[in-house]
Every structure is written in structure tokens, then in C-alpha cells.
Amino acid sequence: MGNGGTVLDTARQRFRRSVPLLLLLLVIAAVGALTLVTGPTADTRPLSPGNASPTGSRALIQVLQGQGIEAVRPSSYEEARATLTQGNATLFLYDPDRWLNDDQLAGLAGASARTVLAAPTADQLEVLAPGVSVIGPLVSAPDVVEAQCDDDDARSAGTITSGGDGYSGPVECFPAATAGQDAVGSSYVTTADKDIAVIGSLEVLDNGGISSAGNAALALRALGREPVLVWYQPTSADVATTGTPVDARNLLPEWVNPLMVWLLICSVLAILWRGRRLGPLAVEPLPVVVGAAETAEGRARLYQDSKSVPHAAANLRAATLGRMAARLRLPRSSTHAHILDAAAVRTGRPRSDLERIVASIPNGNRELVQFSQELLDVEKELDQQ
Amino acid sequence: MVLTGRLTLLALLGVVPILVYPGSTPILLWLLLLAGGVAVDLALAASPRKAGIRRDLPGSVRLGEQCASTLGIRNDSSRVLRATIREAWQPSAGAVDPEQKLRVPAGETRRMEITLIPERRGILSVAAVTIRSTGPLGLAARQITVPAPGSLRVLPPFHSKRHLPSKLRRLRELDGRAAVQIRGGGTEFDSLRDYVRGDDVRSIDWRATARKRDTVVRTWRPERDRRVVIVLDTSRTSAARINDEPRLDTGIEAALLLAVLAQRGGDKVDFLAFDRRQRARVDSAAKGNLINALVTAMAPLEAELIEADWSRIPSQIRAVSAHRSLVVLLTSLDSGSVEEGLLPVLPSLTAQHVVVVASVRDPRLEEMRSERSTVSDAFRAAAAERALLDREAVTAHLRLLGAEVVDESPSELPPKLADAYIRLKAAGRL
Structure with a gap:
């Protein structure tokens, strides 16, 4: 009854065929699970305390912790405020992306005993340090700038690396010309009561620059005044929201979503319809395809690559003389002189002419082409007689 | 299980109720309809396992000529077999129509012919026959591949056959059967016959000529049975x-x-x-x-x-x-x-x-x-x-x-x- 075998046979056969595919899926799943388990990737945010790369600030935080200062790293605005209100804390704020709005900044303004701002924007300064203003990027030559002020922290540092943003304010330290050379800005500016400090150069704080000049002294003294340091770097999660956002999908007619789902189902059905082959592929045992002249072609490329012009010329000459001998009915063993003599008689060309063509030794590719063509011409002339 | 193009078309028709009554209900109902159709088809399709396959192949074919592989499909089930059948010849066998539709009533046998124009000398092989049995609605089908090995010997074309008549003529001349004969190098004396122009004068038998008063030549037969x-x-x-x-x-x-x-x-x-x-x-x-x-x-x-x-x-x-x-x-x-x-x-x-x-x-x-x-x-x-x-x-x-x-x-x-x-x-x- 039929040749089809049983259902079990077919199932077993299909399972055996799909084993490699299943194994591949298993491997992919295992790799996926492993990457999930091994946890988040390394911290790469600039000035992050967890970042050990040259742009991070892990070195600075670890030294401060070694000096007995408690470094807190709040993950949200609320947490930062709550920590600051406990008192005796230094707020470090670095928000280059301006996630915090003016209200949030005002909330931080009075909360801390001391505030250190890293490369703040004009908006941030307006709220947090009204007396300080942005001048612009400073020149980075020479390598270091001197304190030139009577701030204790700056004086003890002596020099810091140049560059970064320049500011002006009540107390200005490490002054340098701006990149445009039209003004003078300072890398380290504090308010008159020294409670708010602005550091314009990130190199003073990051792992890459902290060990240069007096950077470390300035950073440690500026941040280490109070027993608690709140190292706050706002994220996109801190953006204050107003009202409920509008979902774009709610604006579409109500039949769009079901239609999309249905078309997806239809496409899956179409894939299943077109994807099923009528039986396995037929195998063709392919024959070897080697052109017989391949070896000669390969040898020609070898000659050309190694620029063996004399060798190629010798081949051409020997072949031509051989054919000339056959054409002139001379024995194969005849000498060149004999062949040339006979050829000169047959063609009527002066012997010296033939001698010049056949015996010339080409030098370089162009001469080889000319030589080969002249040989061919001599043969043709001989054939026409 | 195989889904057909008709099922996809029916699924696309489902767009109409979804546009008229937006929501998830028509989606579920239409899916149910499709699933029902597929289930009915699978249940009512003749089992491809119960198809008997018999192949008739010519033993050999010369390269450049065409031949046919005849498949006899016997339906041993109690339902009509509406099948698409493919014979998986290797590509160089040059199968012109390897996929064919066939309708086999219950208990009967139908034959299909697959034309082969081989492109290569050698032993060409076919490994399997695939049968796809579609249900009465044409929405789904059952498919199996049955191992059915077969081989076709493709003989060399012998194009050089066209040189044969001229070469045979020369061979006959040699053999003495043709009128003009070259003096064969054979040593076996064959017969005496009259001289015709063109014969080698060295083969004239003077004694026989003298006796007959007409020029007679000896012929030799070239060696045979070498x-x-x-x-x-x-x-x-x-x-x-x-x-x-x-x-x-x-x-x-x-x-x-x-x-x-x-x-x-x-x-x-x-x-x-x-x-x-x-x-x-x-x-x-x-x-x-x-x-x-x-x-x-x-x-x-x-x-x-x-x-x-x-x-x-x-x-x-x-x-x-x-x-x-x-x-x-x-x-x-x-x-x-x-x-x-x-x-x-x-x-x-x-x-x-x-x-x-x-x-x-x-x-x-x-x-x-x-x-x-x-x-x-x-x-x-x-x-x-x-x-x-x-x-x-x-x-x-x-x-x-x-x-x-x-x-x-x-x-x-x-x-x-x-x-x-x-x-x-x-x-x-x-």
C-alpha cells in the first residue's frame, strides 16, 4: 500500500535534517543568555566616578574617598536633593546636555554648603552663580597657566593645564586669553564668599589630566572641603515633564492597527506558502573545468610578473626559427646561420636585415612587443613566397 | 503540511471585514475560518503515503537525443489524489517538465511522462519523487518525498560517425574489393583479376598475362584478424x-x-x-x-x-x-x-x-x-x-x-x- 512509509519515519527524518538548525538556534540562545547574565557594559560617561578610562573621574573619587570623604552618586534629581538637605555637603554638578531646567537648578542652588560646577552653561550660571559669566574657550598654549590670584586653593595648586572654557566672576584664577585672543577668561572662578566654584577645564578632573601640573591639588581642595560630596550628573530621566504626552498612534483611524496586524499575518502565510519547496534540491556532481591552455596562460603571467623579457624573447626566437626551418625544408638540427641564409635567398631580403631582427635582444616590454611582431612578419613573408 | 497560494488570497480577503468592523473580533473569526479550511483540507486530502510509484526508464540514451521517464502513480487510498508531483532529476539530465499536476481517482493508476534531454555523458541519477497532495478546497496540502532512486546511462554521441563512410571506402580500396586498388602491403595472395587503369604495374602477373593474352594483376589481401x-x-x-x-x-x-x-x-x-x-x-x-x-x-x-x-x-x-x-x-x-x-x-x-x-x-x-x-x-x-x-x-x-x-x-x-x-x-x- 503505497511507497510513502510511515508518519514516524518522516518525522524522524525531518528531525534528523533539522538537527544542525536546532543546534545553531541553541548556540544563539546561549550566547544571548550569557550576554544578559554578564550584566551591563562598562560605564563610559565622561567624568563618571565609575569610568576608569581617560575621560572618567574614578581616580579623583577614589583619592577623595581615601581622605575620608563620603562620595554619594545620586541617580535622580530627588535623590540628589534629599542628600543635600542633610547638610555639610558639596554639590558637584556636571550637566553639559542641560537636562535640568531653571526650576530644578534653583532647587539645588541653596541646598548645599558648597557647589562646584564643571564647565557650566550660561543658563546654569544665571541660576546657580549669578555673578559669574561665560567668556569662551581658552587657548591651550602654553601647557600650563599660573594661579595669579589670592584664592588659597588656586595658590596651593600653583599651575594647572591650560585650555577648557573661560569664565569671569568675583575671584578669577588661572587667567588666559580666549581662542579668539580678544578677551581674557579664567579656568577657575569663585564667588566672593567662595561657596560656589566654577571649573572650566575638564582636564583638571578627569583620569587623563588629573596627574598633570597642579590639577590634582586644585580638584581635591575644591571638592574636599565638606565631609560629604554629592557627585551629580543629571540624565535624561531627570527631565521635568509637563502634562501627558500624545501618542501618535491615537491620531490614526481605528482600523489601521487591526489592518497592520492582519497584513502581518497575511505576509507570514505568504512566506510559508512561497518558502516551502517541492522536495529537496537535486544534487549535481559537477565536473572539473580546466582549460587546457591554462598552464600556458599561467606561465605567461609568470613571465610578465617577473619581467623575464630575455626568456620570452628566446622562446619566440626558437619557435620562429623552428618553423622557418620546416618551411625551408631544412633539417630540425640546422644552425641559425643556415636557416637565415636560406631565408635570405627565399625572401630576397638582405641577410643582415634578417640577422638584425632575429638576433636582436629586446630590452623592456615595448621592445619585446616590437621584436615579436617583427618575427611574425618575417614568417608571414616567408609563407607568401 | 503545505499552505497554498489560495489560502493567502483568502487571508487577504479578510481585509474587508476588518475594515468594516475594526477590532480584534474579525481577526479572530477570520483566523478561525482559515484554520478550519486548512483542517478540512488536511483531513480530506488523499494520503500521499498511500501512493505507489513505479518508474519506467529507457536503459540508455545517446547524448543529444531525448527520452522520457514515465512515472506510474497508483492511488491506494479511498480518496481522489490531487497531486503535484516532482521527479528530482539532477539538473544536467535536462528534465523539461519535472513538476506536473496529476489527478488519480481512488484505486487507479495514472502515468506522467517527464521529457529528458541530457546535457552530459555519464550516469545521470534521480534520487526521489515528491508528492504534494492537495485537499478538496485547495487551501492546504500534505507533502512527502519518497526515495525512488533511478539512473539513466547517457552514451557518448559518436559525432565522428560521419567520417565512417569515407574511411570505409578507403578500407575497401585496400581490400581489393574496389576497382582501383593501391598495391597493398599484404603478403597473402588473394586472387588474379584483369588490369584496370591505375593499378600498380609492379603487381602485373606476367605469367598469367601470357596465358590469358590479357593483362592480369595479382591482388594481395591485407592481413586480417590482427x-x-x-x-x-x-x-x-x-x-x-x-x-x-x-x-x-x-x-x-x-x-x-x-x-x-x-x-x-x-x-x-x-x-x-x-x-x-x-x-x-x-x-x-x-x-x-x-x-x-x-x-x-x-x-x-x-x-x-x-x-x-x-x-x-x-x-x-x-x-x-x-x-x-x-x-x-x-x-x-x-x-x-x-x-x-x-x-x-x-x-x-x-x-x-x-x-x-x-x-x-x-x-x-x-x-x-x-x-x-x-x-x-x-x-x-x-x-x-x-x-x-x-x-x-x-x-x-x-x-x-x-x-x-x-x-x-x-x-x-x-x-x-x-x-x-x-x-x-x-x-x-x-
């Missing part, structure tokens, strides 16, 4: 293509023409295909049609990617024929392989037999030689000249060792090899 051993080299050098035909196939053509000619000439023909071991053998003592035996033996020959072991050829030939024979070696004259393989054993062959070495020459080399317009061309011409010089040296060496050499382009090799045979026979050297 042995011709054709050895076809199937080693790596026979895989090389010349004018997009492997050397092996040209060799087969030449061997076929020579074998037929020699058989008509009254000689015994043995064939041997050899590289490191014997690949095919046709014995002159065997019964039956020689040409059939030859093409059948030659059909599955493939170029093996190994070096030929020429040192074993003399013993192989001795096993075929202990007497003096004409040994035709169909091989290649590439320098390198010949110097290593054939040259050392040739003296032992020529000592006992008449040896002809036949080889295909590549016309491409001649083209490369005469094209000298650019630098690359000049270097190629030099390389081609080198190859031709090497070839000439090998040929000269073979001739020096007492072998005849036939070195011709693919289309010319079979007739030129036949000419060489006729020449040797006329000269009485067999």
Missing part, C-alpha cells in the same frame, strides 16, 4: 578542456571511430580505459555488437584527478593480447606528465607492438601564439610558443622511440587517427 588495443587515459590530464570539451570525450570519439573501422577491416578490437587501475574494458572475444558494448562501457567514464600509472600499462596490454598488436594510446602530450610517465615504458611497448600515441592539440595555443599586439599578448605568445616547443620535443622523442604520433585539434583527431590506422594497415605493419 589485434587493435585502444587504451584511453582517464587520468587528470584528460580532464582538461579543449574547445569546451574534455580531452576524455574527444578521446572517446576517436576511439569509437577507430574501433568501428578496425572491426569492419576484419581486426579484433579491445578497449581499455586506465589511469591507476582499469576503469573500463571491452573484450574482442565477447559476443554481441561491439559498438554497443563500447558505448556502454564508455558512458560512465569520468576523468579521475590522479596521475596515470604508466608502468602498469605493458602488463595490462599483455593481459589483453599476447601477440603483436596495434596499441593506440589516447592520452595527452603535455610535457612533464609524458616524460615522467609514458616515455620510460614506451620502449618495452614498441619492442613488441606497433604503438600509436594520439593526443588532442589545443587550437587556443595557436591563437595565443599569433596574437602579439600588446605586452600581455607578447608574453602570452612567448608562453604558447614554449608550450608548443615542449610539445614538439615530446613528439620528436616519441617518434624516436618508434611510436607513431597523431596530434590534432579536437575535430580532426578522430579522422586523422583513422587515417593513421589505414596507413599502417596498407603498409602491412599491423
